Amino acid sequence: MTELIPILQTQFNGAEINSVNARDLHAVLESKYQFADWIKTRLDEVDAIENIDYIIVSEKSETMSEAGRKASIKKEYILTIDIAKEIAMLERNEVGKKVRRYFIEFEKRAKKPLNQLDFLQMQLNVMRQHDERITAIEDKHRKDERRFRNLENTAKRDEELKEYTTAVGFGILKGISLDKKQCQRLGTKASKLSREAGVLIVTIPDQKHGKVGTYRHDILEKAFNALNFNIEIGV
Structure with a gap:
């Protein structure tokens, strides 16, 4: 069989598998997208799980330029054959189909009769990988739920x-004009009322004063009425 893409032997969770x-894969599929964008999108589309369906290997490389030697870190994504087949099919063209058939044919040729011990070991590996996948999916769901709750809390806080x-x-x-002293008195009173009511006081940056307090409108209204400023509204 003519080699279409190099098949590697890689350690995944203690087991050496084809990868x-x-x-x-990006090159043989002739994708028009930049590799970094393509691989992240494809892994997300097939719900791939790191350390189960793929691993990331960071490689340090150096390049020479007029400014001298420059070091950089390049990420290599090593995929299992199974996830590589799914990614190939996402291309939805003849090249993707050809690559997928190549992987299937390679696996057929690589298969060999198993003795009972090897068969049991294979079954154990499959069960372990299944458990790891379930755990990874549950972890992902928990993270997604936390992220969603954080977004909800942020939206609620913004509304408040x-x-x-x-x-x-x-x-x-x-529609009234408060002088500096009146503003200070109003802020002090609003702070006291907020603390007594257990209401949040939000500090925001201010160009002139560095930081200033903001208070809930109803608290400020209560403080304003309590101070009984001799001011005509609408002046």
């Missing part, structure tokens, strides 16, 4: 912060 370098403003901003919203 391919993703760069070789719409109700917050500074003492100066509160005066503008009410």
Whole structure:
């Protein structure tokens, strides 16, 4: 059989299995996409799990330029034959089909009769890989759930912060002009009321003062009424 793509022997979780370098697969598939973008997209599309369906090997390389020698780290993705077959089919063209058939034919030729011990070992490897895959999928789901909860909390917090403003901003919203001393008194009172009510005080950066506190609008309204400023609203 004419070699279409080099088949490697790689250690995956203590077992030596047939594998391919993703760069070789990318080249033989004649993909028009940049390798780094292509491999990340394809691995995501086939739900590949690192250390089960593929491993990443970092290789240090050096290049010469006018500025001198430059070191860089290149990531090599080593794929199992099974995941490489799935990626090949995603190309949805004749080249992808040809590569997939090549992998299938290689596996047929590589198969040999197993004695009972080898068969049992193979079964154990399959069971272990299955358990590892289930664990990896569950871990991924937990991470996705945490990420989703964080997004929900961030959205909720952003919505709540719409109700917050500074003492100066509160005066503008009410159409009144507060001087510096009145703003300080309003902020101090709002801080006290917020702490008493267990309401969050949010500090934001300010060009003039470095940092200023923002308070919930209803807290500022309560503080403003309590201070009884002699100000006409709308002036």
